[in-house]
Amino acid sequence: MKRPLAPSRRVTIIDVAQHAQVSTTAVSKVLRNAYGVSPAMQAKVRQAIAELGYRPNAAARGMRGQTYTIGVMLPNIINPFFSQILDGLTEHLASTDYQVLLGPGCNGEEAEAKVTHAMIDRSMDGLILIAPVSSRAHLDYVAGTVPTVIVGRHGRSRAYDTVADDDFTGAALVVDHLADLGHRRIGHIDHGETDPDRIAEMPNAIRAAGYRHAMQARGLADHIDIASTTYTQEGGYLGAQQLLARPVRPTAIFAGADIVAMGALDAIDEAGLRVPEDISVAGYDNTTFAAFRPISLTSVDQAGYQIGANAARLLLDRIVDRTRPAAQVKLSPTLVPRRTTAPPAA
Amino acid sequence: MKRPLAPSRRVTIIDVAQHAQVSTTAVSKVLRNAYGVSPAMQAKVRQAIAELGYRPNAAARGMRGQTYTIGVMLPNIINPFFSQILDGLTEHLASTDYQVLLGPGCNGEEAEAKVTHAMIDRSMDGLILIAPVSSRAHLDYVAGTVPTVIVGRHGRSRAYDTVADDDFTGAALVVDHLADLGHRRIGHIDHGETDPDRIAEMPNAIRAAGYRHAMQARGLADHIDIASTTYTQEGGYLGAQQLLARPVRPTAIFAGADIVAMGALDAIDEAGLRVPEDISVAGYDNTTFAAFRPISLTSVDQAGYQIGANAARLLLDRIVDRTRPAAQVKLSPTLVPRRTTAPPAA
DNA sequence: ATGAAAGCGCTAACAA
DNA sequence: TTGTTAGCGCTTTCAT
Numbered sequence: 001m002k003r004p005l006a007p008s009r010r011v012t013i014i015d016v017a018q019h020a021q022v023s024t025t026a027v028s029k030v031l032r033n034a035y036g037v038s039p040a041m042q043a044k045v046r047q048a049i050a051e052l053g054y055r056p057n058a059a060a061r062g063m064r065g066q067t068y069t070i071g072v073m074l075p076n077i078i079n080p081f082f083s084q085i086l087d088g089l090t091e092h093l094a095s096t097d098y099q100v101l102l103g104p105g106c107n108g109e110e111a112e113a114k115v116t117h118a119m120i121d122r123s124m125d126g127l128i129l130i131a132p133v134s135s136r137a138h139l140d141y142v143a144g145t146v147p148t149v150i151v152g153r154h155g156r157s158r159a160y161d162t163v164a165d166d167d168f169t170g171a172a173l174v175v176d177h178l179a180d181l182g183h184r185r186i187g188h189i190d191h192g193e194t195d196p197d198r199i200a201e202m203p204n205a206i207r208a209a210g211y212r213h214a215m216q217a218r219g220l221a222d223h224i225d226i227a228s229t230t231y232t233q234e235g236g237y238l239g240a241q242q243l244l245a246r247p248v249r250p251t252a253i254f255a256g257a258d259i260v261a262m263g264a265l266d267a268i269d270e271a272g273l274r275v276p277e278d279i280s281v282a283g284y285d286n287t288t289f290a291a292f293r294p295i296s297l298t299s300v301d302q303a304g305y306q307i308g309a310n311a312a313r314l315l316l317d318r319i320v321d322r323t324r325p326a327a328q329v330k331l332s333p334t335l336v337p338r339r340t341t342a343p344p345a346a
Numbered sequence: 347m348k349r350p351l352a353p354s355r356r357v358t359i360i361d362v363a364q365h366a367q368v369s370t371t372a373v374s375k376v377l378r379n380a381y382g383v384s385p386a387m388q389a390k391v392r393q394a395i396a397e398l399g400y401r402p403n404a405a406a407r408g409m410r411g412q413t414y415t416i417g418v419m420l421p422n423i424i425n426p427f428f429s430q431i432l433d434g435l436t437e438h439l440a441s442t443d444y445q446v447l448l449g450p451g452c453n454g455e456e457a458e459a460k461v462t463h464a465m466i467d468r469s470m471d472g473l474i475l476i477a478p479v480s481s482r483a484h485l486d487y488v489a490g491t492v493p494t495v496i497v498g499r500h501g502r503s504r505a506y507d508t509v510a511d512d513d514f515t516g517a518a519l520v521v522d523h524l525a526d527l528g529h530r531r532i533g534h535i536d537h538g539e540t541d542p543d544r545i546a547e548m549p550n551a552i553r554a555a556g557y558r559h560a561m562q563a564r565g566l567a568d569h570i571d572i573a574s575t576t577y578t579q580e581g582g583y584l585g586a587q588q589l590l591a592r593p594v595r596p597t598a599i600f601a602g603a604d605i606v607a608m609g610a611l612d613a614i615d616e617a618g619l620r621v622p623e624d625i626s627v628a629g630y631d632n633t634t635f636a637a638f639r640p641i642s643l644t645s646v647d648q649a650g651y652q653i654g655a656n657a658a659r660l661l662l663d664r665i666v667d668r669t670r671p672a673a674q675v676k677l678s679p680t681l682v683p684r685r686t687t688a689p690p691a692a
Numbered sequence: 693a694t695g696a697a698a699g700c701g702c703t704a705a706c707a708a
Numbered sequence: 709t710t711g712t713t714a715g716c717g718c719t720t721t722c723a724t
Contacts, residue, residue, distance in 0.1 A: 012701055023711045028703060036709060058468040059413065060701035062405035063716040069468065072450075077423040077432065078634065086423065086450055099464040102448035104418075104432055118445040122404040122415065122468075145354075262638050269639055289635040292608045293615055358717055369695045374719055382693055406717035409700040 011054045020048035062123035071119035072128045073103040080288040088308020126315045147318040155201035161314040163329045165302040167203045170333035171210030178252045179218045187250035189239030192228035236263025251344040258283035276342035296339040303331040357400045366394035408469035417465035418474045419449040426634040434654020472661045493664040501547035507660040509675045511648040513549045516679035517556030524598045525564045533596035535585035538574035582609025597690040604629035622688035642685040649677040
C-alpha cells in the first residue's frame with residue numbers, strides 16, 4: 001500500500017491534470033471516452049491516472065453528469081429467482097462503466113417508495129424495479145423522473161419498458177403437464193388480489209388466470225378450484241388444507257410459487273397423504289431448493305438470466321434515448337418435471 | 347401527481363429557502379438537525395419542505411458532508427442467512443436517516459475490490475462487508491478510507507470492528523449432538539483453505555478447527571476424518587463420496603454448510619443409503635430450506651438478526667467517532683435438531 | 693440565532 | 709484538439 005504519508009486527501013481530477021500537464025477538461029474527456037482527444041493526450045492522461053491511482057468521485061460527477069450507477073430494487077433477497085435475474089443484469093453491465101447497487105428487502109408500497117426515492121435522490125442513472133407492488137401512479141412517477149425498467153409485471157406504460165415472463169403460458173404448462181398425466185381435479189393455490197390494477201398486472205393474478213384458461217381449454221372447467229391465500233409457506237399450508245377438505249379431494253395441486261408448494265407439502269403430510277402417490281404437487285419459479293433431492297419439486301423455470309439481460313439492455317438503451325417508445329419483452333417459461341408429480345392413483 | 351408544468355426541475359434548497367423566507371444555511375441546518383435553529387425557524391422550514399415536496403440531493407450533500415448512505419457488500423444474495431443479517435441491519439437503521447444499499451453478488455477478491463471501490467467512490471458514510479474473502483491488506487485499506495464493519499470473519503484489526511458468530515462453538519454443538527446420540531465415526535466436509543490468513547479467519551476454517559477440537563474433547567480423536575472440498579452442493583456431493591468410500595464408513599457426516607449437506611444427501615442417496623437410518627447428516631446455517639419438511643435438516647442457527655443489528659450499531663458508533671478502539675462482537679449459535687440425525691444403527 | 697459566501701470535484705458550454 | 713470558466717446543490721466557515 002504505497003500512499004503518501006500526508007493525511008490522505010483523495011486524488012482529484014486536478015491532481016491528475018497537473019501530473020499529466022494537461023487541463024482538467026482533458027482528463028474529464030478521457031474519463032468519459034468523450035469526443036475530441038488525441039491519442040497522445042489519451043496516453044498521457046491514462047498514465048497519470050494509473051500512477052496516481054485516481055478514481056473519479058461519483059458524487060461530484062453526479063452533480064453535473066452521470067453517476068454511472070444503476071439501482072435495482074428487489075422485493076427480497078431470498079428468492080433465488082431474483083439472484084438469476086441479477087446475474088443476467090450484472091453480466092450484461094459488467095462490460096460497461098455502470099455499477100449496480102441494490103435496494104434491499106422491501107415489501108409493501110411504503111418501503112418501495114422509500115427505496116425508489118433514495119435511488120432518485122442519489123442521482124442514479126437508471127432504475128430496474130423487480131416485481132414491484134407499488135401503484136401504477138408511483139411507477140409512472142419514478143419512470144418520469146429517471147429511466148426505468150419494470151421487471152415481472154404485466155401492465156404496460158408509455159413511461160417505462162417492461163420485461164416479464166409469460167405467466168399465463170407458464171400456468172398452462174403446469175395444467176397441461178398434470179392433465180397429460182391423467183389428472184382432472186387440479187386445484188390451484190393463489191395469492192389473492194383485490195385491486196383491479198394488480199389483477200391485471202401482477203404475476204400471481206396472471207398465473208391464476210392462466211390456470212383457469214388452461215383448465216377450460218382441457219375441458220376441465222368444472223374442476224377449476226382455487227384456494228386464495230398468499231404466496232408464502234403459511235399460505236400454501238392453509239390453501240392445501242382448504243383444498244384437501246373439499247368433498248371430493250383434488251388429485252393434484254398447482255401452487256403458485258415453490259414456497260407455497262412447501263407449505264402445501266406440510267399440510268399434505270399432516271393429512272397422512274403421500275406425494276406423488278396420493279396427490280401430485282407442482283410449484284412455480286424453479287427455486288434452488290426445488291431441485292434438492294429430498295424435495296424434487298416439479299416447477300416452472302422462468303428465464304431469470306434472460307430477464308436480467310434484457311432489462312439491462314433496455315435500460316442502457318433508454319438512458320441513451322429517453323424518448324424512444326416503450327418496449328415490452330415477454331419471455332417463455334419452461335416446465336421442469338420432477339418427482340412430486342405422477343399419474344393419479346387408479 | 348400535482349407537479350408544475352415547467353420541465354420539472356428538481357426542487358432545491360434554494361427554492362425551500364425562498365419559499366420559507368430564510369437562508370439556505372437555515373434550511374441546511376434543519377435538514378441535519380444541526381445546532382442553532384429556533385423552533386420558529388424549524389417550523390417554517392419544515393413546512394416549506396413539505397409544501398414543496400423537497401428532497402435533498404444526496405450527491406450534492408456528499409460533496410461537502412455525508413451521503414447518508416451505508417453500503418453492504420454480500421457474497422451472494424441467495425443465502426437466506428444473509429437475508430436475516432440484512433433484516434437486523436435495516437431494522438436497526440430504519441429509525442435513522444441512513445439508507446442501505448447493497449453491493450451485489452461478488453465472489454472472489456476482484457469482484458469484492460470492484461464493489462468496495464464503487465462504494466468508496468460514491469462517498470458512502472460507512473461500509474459493512476459480509477463474509478469477505480479479500481486479503482487483510484485490502485480490508486485494512488477499505489477500513490482506513492471509510493468506517494467499516496466486517497461481518498463473519500474472525501481476524502481482528504485496529505482498523506475495523508468485527509461481528510461474527512462463534513463458529514468454533516457451533517461446530518462443537520454439532521459434534522456433541524452426534525456424539526450424544528452415540529456416534530463415534532463422525533466425518534466432516536470442509537471448504538479447503540490454504541492461505542494462512544484465511545485459515546485463521548474464515549468461518550469454514552474455524553468450523554473445521556472446532557470440529558477437530560470437539561472430537562478430541564469427546565475422546566474421538568482417532569475418528570477425526572475430514573473431506574476437504576468446497577462449500578457448494580457439488581463439494582458436498584464429492585466430500586460425501588470420499589467419506590462413504592472409507593474402509594470403515596462414518597455413521598454421521600457434519601457438513602460445514604447446509605448447501606453442502608444437500609450435496610451429501612445426493613451422494614448418500616446414490617449409494618443406496620438412508621438418512622438417518624444408515625447415516626446421520628447435519629448442516630450449518632439453518633437456511634430456510636433446512637426447515638422444509640422433506641429436508642428437515644439438523645443444522646446450526648447463527649444469530650443472523652443479532653449479527654446485523656450489532657453491525658449496524660457498531661458502524662453508527664464508528665461514524666460518530668472514527669478513532670475509538672476497534673470492537674469485536676462474538677455471538678453464540680444454537681443447534682436446531684431435526685430429522686436427519688438419529689442414533690446410529692446398532 | 694441567523695445569513696453571506698466560499699468551495700467540494702466534476703462536467704459542459706464556450707473560446708482559443 | 710485543447711483550455712478557461714461557470715456552475716451543479718449542498719455544507720461549512722465566519723460574520724453579524
